[in-house]
Amino acid sequence: MVLPVSPSSSLSLPILSSSTHHILPASDPPYKLLQSHPSLHFLSKCKSLQDLKQVHSQIIKTGLHNTHFALSKLIEFCAISPYGDLAYALLLFESIEEPNRFIWNNIIRGCSLSSNPIVALELFVRMILCGTEPNSYTFPFLFKSCAKIGATHEGKQIHAHVVKLGLENDAFVHTSLINMYAQNGELGNARLVFDKSTLRDAVSFTALITGYVSRGFMDDARRLFNEIPVRDVVSWNAMIAGYAQCGRFEEALALFEEMRKANVQPDESTMVTVLSACAQSGSVELGNWVQSWIENRVLGSNLRLVNALIDMYSKCGDLETARGLFDGLHQRDVISWNVMIGGYTKMSCYKEALTLFQLMLRSNVEPNDVTLLGVLSACAYLGALDLDAAEQVFNNMNLKSLASWNAMISGLAMHGHPDKAIRLSEEMANEGIKPDDITFVGLLSACTHAETLMKNMEMKPDGAIWSSLLGACRVHGRVELGAGRWDDVARIRNRLTNMGMKKVPGCTSIEVDGVVHEFVVSDKVHPLRKDVYKMLDEIDRLLEVAGFVPDTSEVLRDIDEEWKEGALSHHSEKLAIAFGLISTKPGTTIRIVKNLRVCGNCHSATKLISKIFNREIIARDKNRFHHFKDGFCSCRDYW
Template identity: 40%
Template sequence: MSSTAAKPAGAGAGTKTLNSLGRRPPPSSVSSNPLPPEHLASLIDRCSSSLRHILQIHAVAVRSGHHLHPIVNLKLQRSYSSHGRPDLSLSIFRFTPDPNVFLWSSIIHSHAVHGLHHTALLLFSQMLSSPSAPLPNAFTFSSALKASPLNLGRALHAISLKRSFDSDTYVATALLDMYARGADVAAARKLFELMPTRSIVSFTAMVTCYAKTGDIDLARQLFEEMPDKDCVCWNTMIDGYTQQGRPDEALLLFRRMLRSGMMPDEVTVLSVLAVAAQLGSLEFGKWVHSYSANNRIPLTMRLRTALIDMYCKCGSLEDARMLFDEMPHRDVVAWNSLIAGHAMHGQSRQALSFFSEMLKAGIQPTDITFIGVLNACSHGGLVEEGKSFFSSMEKDHGIEPKVEHYGCFVDLLGRAGLVEEAYEVMSGIARPDPVLWSSLLAACSLHKRMELGEKIAELLITNGLANSGTFVLLSKMYAAERKWEEVARLRRKMKEIGVEKEPGCTSIEVDRKVHEFVVGDLSHPKSKEIYAMLEEIDGLLEAHGYVPQTEVVLHDLEEAEKRRALAVHSERLAIAFGLISTRPGTTIRIVKNLRVCGDCHAATKLISKITGRKIVVRDRNRFHHFENGCCSCGDFW
């Protein structure tokens, strides 16, 4: 491989900087007389925290002719890399005649740690193929492994065995990390068990491997066995729980991390903001925001975007918008968060307005952008706009629709009652996803299209694609038609194939503590007061003309029993607890793991009017803002 082939686009810019360095005046702290290379190397170490100082010392090195001295050269390379300028490191390397193995290893490592894997591997390939280049050492191999995908990593493993580098601690750890990144658990575990000594890095790599492949409990077991824990391994476990949808355990681990005296970093904050978003815990999310500011964790673009996403998912669009407006630069990820956030809250026109602003700002949309845009159309019933955006994806922006986009489009048509048109769209997809069929089945249930709903449910059940939601939706359709024998048949079928209905659960945060309720819950310490408040609410609802929607009850019960069953839904229990636990006028925020039922939706509208409270409900699909007897969704959800 030629030298030219491995030269990245940024090398030219770096060369220009290098050529101009000789014309800069030396720093005032350095004598105009030539300094020996040992002094220059020492100066680089002492001034490494400032890129400006490194550039000045580099200029002095060029003037004195010591910029090609192996020690000075190596230290300059590493300093530029540590300041995020691998392009400058590469410029130095390209002008170095006959670089030694340390310089080769350093430049490969510099690109690998900055995620420039393609360039790192090109340099490594050039080193192996060039007759004038030195043979790679263990550090070279460990650096190349950081950039290697699984297939290439296996080949490097074979070469390292041939050259007896596998016994080197750094190479062994890099191999373990490579297999962990590639999710090859068996190979990673075998390497880990053969290690004579295990560093904190090797432990963390193995924990990462288990967490990444979904075996979070085994990851936790290994985490507890670690003799020492740094911030990276704490972050790995917290993020593992978050990715597996176990935010409560992630939160407990974060609190334990703080008690241990370990200082969180930006990665920790990003993970716990995701925890706050999953829990819908606005108070905790605000605390994390305040904590990061008080502990001087830099407010990077990634962190700002994560905060915007958290505030949107915790129900505070005002905080999200304030952060967005304060951003000095906005990338497409930040715009996506704002668009998706407003779509989730039913502010469809505002979401589409932001999309227009984004295009005017010259930001190119991504596939994620269009998921937010199509969701905005779906939640707002904007059928024609949705059709236009779906068509423009590929035509105007070169983005081929994925299953998620088809899901949003089918949901848009289905919610609007165009179930036959949605079915035609589904029929035109080569391999329709079961999630799409489930979305269409939900639309059939909503609009009482029994015949098509049965057809879709039968397709899912026959092909082994049915989940608990399939049976629940079909049961709702039969219950609405009072076909109780069919409801019972479905219940038996669920038992036969081992499908269990996901239990409804609603949470509410009061004084930084999250309280969870299930239907008919009696486990809360304040159950007596909660049920007393429920009884009071029921009386007020009846006085305001509320009529329970008993048709949503999926059991053949007497009317009075159905009314009692509806009165103790988890949403109603959480709202009652909020009423007795917060000051009058305080907004009540609850999170439901399933779609809020029609009866609870109607009741909550009246409760907001009777109590004068704003009630914000986040269910599986979206946010509902109840205020003075109305809901932000306009009864379209």
């Protein structure tokens, strides 16, 4: 972990050579005089490094560079403003013989915001060695850095400094400390700091709640939430987002209702979260209501909100409305493009997805790894020619992030090009890019020597990894795998389970006459369950007559996301379909929403059901839409 503290060599300060140091006077001229100085006024107008250099030159010409104030402001701007430049800030910082505490704090702050926050910790060490005592402003920046990079060990040492300096009772230091422990998974320590102090407000509560939420301890989080003396909008948002992130959409939406009843004004974050919950649970009606709520307020043209709306409509199957919103945007960011492309892909409109991607390439928005993944899965249907196009896009990417390598590798592996995937991973290694656990998951689906890879890889318990791993395995369940690999899969699953990954129970909902009915695996609570199970028996009988043989092999059960109950015929989607068949008129389209991906068995069964009962069945699973008709599915058995 050796990281450069010195800035890149291509930068240079105006007039001053790098060997010239600022030796600052003991005190600055009067503050008011400096504050209103025109050169410093221009600082806030800078929009590029060039502008910045001009202002810097001006500051030197007017002699201001010999003041703490001007240098502080320059460093602050360079380090923090989006138009600044951290490398320049560091160059400037290194030129100061004896930086004061304010300057130290601001350069540390800048580094804590950067993509390389470890530099902030290195600077802290230097600050101490130089004999500058940190204060209550220094520590929040440091703890934020530790939280960002998972530096618990370093965080604990810095905690000791806080105790030594008697700063434990500063509210900002206190909360950032709790947050550091909570973010780094040390919930016991976070709780200890929280419990030991009398400093308890919505902010410190929320920091702890978020920690519990991130580890899936929703009940503990909720208990804390109920204890908050005065809840503010952020604490509500955190709790609502917690429910939405772990798939408990109904609770998320119920809490949003409670929030409104408590007369707390929702803000942009609230609405983005609520829309995400609507999108994921398929609650298009509530989503509609949210849209009008937004439009009646000043939030209407907010890009993030419109992105969330586009996503909500496309995930609910209303591509037309989604596209209308997309076309109406004056400015689009990478998320706008990605949600719209993803919307088309999920509905099997691959040509539209790729056409939109072509438009994106002509816009000024650079595609990222998420775009690439979406485009790749669209290409997978449209033949090798388009896959070549995706490869071309990848090859032309200016900045290939680890994520984009991963997207390409897993894309190739999952879409029938395992050899290319493995070759690409070798290329990646040759470029000096270290693979991570996600690369591994991608490769696992292509690789014949998973054993070797596993030994070299540290898996992190992450839901995304978990599901992509299972997805990779499922797809390859059809591609004749060597039996040995399933052992690897089982072992990884055990490791993840031991690390605290909780399985989300499968659940399918169906709306009939405006009422949403929910079914879980082997449901025992629905009032009409007797009739439902009776219908299920009939379905199974007819399926058997039609020649359907459920696959009960170890492989399928292993990868099935509702494997726990083992009852293949009682999966929630089949229960919901059975309910749909008995509670709607013949010929009516059945629409269901599942919180997980549909399993292979249910998918095959549903295809046949659509034929036997002459019903169109539109199933939305976690990843995409399946439109079953006449024994076929729109996804063409790829999902």
